[in-house]
Amino acid sequence: MSEGFNIFTNEEWIIKHGKQFLEEYKKKLEELDLKLLNERDKSKYKLKDIRPRIIITEYGPIIFFRRRYIIVGKKGYIYLLDEHLGLKKHSRILPSLKKKVLNYIGTGKRYQDIIDTLGYTNISKTTIGRILNSIDNTSKIFEIENKVNLSIGQNLYINMDDGYIKYRINKKVLKLSVRIVSFNTGVEYKESKSTKTRKRGVLQNKRVFYIIGNKTNPITWKKTIKMINFWANNYYENFANTKLIVGGDGAKWVKKIAREMNAEFHLDRFHGIKYLKDLFVRGKKKYDSSNWDLYKIAVNLFKNGKADQLIKFLKESGLSISKQIMNYFKYNRDGIVSQAEQSYIGVSAETDICNVLKAPLGFKKATYTLRNVVNFLSQRAFEINNNFKFNN
Structure with missing residues (x-):
């Protein structure tokens, strides 16, 4: 065993040789403990007894024994091996793990x-x-390896949506609202590994941030705009001179943000088509072939940005359409018109909620501490902002 043996720098040794060598690793630790016993300052450290300790590595736990000492002239005890390795008193997980x-x-x-x-x-x-x-992972979100340089008039897409998660505080379970906002500069289509599938769209220069709120501290549209300006300038150069395109599900707060930021609004196609499907072919309606014909006409009008024709078609369809559904299409007229624009690449807001919040934290009724949620989101944002490209 080398004199400079250290559990942190030599964990590669474990990874290389695997679980079967954990006993040998334990032996090395105990040999080091014996070495420290022989080399200690005997006037300062008096041997008390031998105690076990467990540390957890990627290949399983190691239980080893090390000596405990009385510090002469002071209260308390010390483990020279723990001090040598930098192991904290109650820590069992290796920093690398x-x-x-x-x-x-x-x-x-x-x-x-x-x-x-x-x-x-x-x-x-x-x-x-x-x-x-x-x-404390909150600072992670500030760490950006590369700031993207934007050209004057370049499209910058800003997608946003809200999600909710339960968190625990003082044994009470409360509801936390999380607003996920993402940026990207467009989509690049790449060949799929499978020749049977179409080219996949990959969002370019994607960045993301989150805002959290609750019943007493709601997330307002003003706060969202303030945070968009802050983070966009943190992630990109020349943000002020870009063409902004805001995407969302048609919620009033999303439209409000688009208007206030003088941005073009793109409606999430998934939500619009879902409403059309509910109207024409959901439930027993799907068994009537004529309903499918009407549905296809409505979808075609929607995808081609013919908002006024779509609204007229819905009124004349003879279907019983609720005021809420009709108002959805009327209110989001500009978002429907933009479906035909060359700049329309789809809206990733729903996907962002899934990728950043729901999938990693769970779709079920799991509860976390507030600190866990913040650290989780910050770590996720850090990885997205520095490493990942996303399929659109």
């Missing part, structure tokens, strides 16, 4: 996904939660 867990969180893996991936470690959901609680 902790980093790997956080990286998995950043890629959108759920707690159970991480447990399945790191099966050798016997890591639990509680441990993952403690890892998140043990750090």
Whole structure:
């Protein structure tokens, strides 16, 4: 064993040789503890006893024994091996394993996904939660490796939507609103690995941030605009001279933001077509072939941006259409017109909510501490802003 042996710098040794060598690794630790015993300042440290300790690596737990000492002239005890390795008193997870867990969180893996991936470690959901609680990750969102330089008049797409998650505070379960806002500069189509599928659109220069709120501190459109300006200038050069395109599901606050920022509004096609499907072919209506013909006409009008013709067609269809549905199409007329614009590339707002919030934190009724939620979102935002391109 080399004199400079350290559990942090030599964890590669474990990864290289695998779980079967954990006993050998344990042996090395205990040999180092013996070495520290022999080399200690005997006038300062008096041997008390030997105690076990467990540390968790990527290949499973290691239980080893090390000596405890009385500090002469002082109260308390010290483990020279722990001090030498930099192991904190109650820490069981190696920093490298902790980093790997956080990286998995950043890629959108759920707690159970991480447990399945790191099966050798016997890591639990509680441990993952403690890892998140043990750090302050809020500064992560500020870390940007490359600031994108935008040209004058270049399209900058801003997609936004709200999601909700439950969080726990003082044994009470409360509802937290999370607004996900993402930016991109357009879509680039690339050949799929499978020749049977069409080219996939990949969003370029994507960046994301989040805003959290609750019942007593709601997320307002004014606050959202303020945050958009802050983050856009943090992520991009020359933001002030770009053409802004705001995309969303047609919620009034999204339209308000688009108007206030003098931005073009793009309606999420998924929501519009879903309403048309509900009107024409949902439920028993799907068994009438004439309804499918009407549905196809309506979808064609929608996709081609013919808002006025679509609204007229709906009125004359003979269907019983609620005032709410009709108002949706009237209110989002400009978002329908933009469907035919060359600048329309789709709206990723719903996908962003899924990728950033729902999928990693879970669609089920899971609850987290507020600190966990913030750290989770910050880690996810960091990974998206620095590493990932997204299919549109």
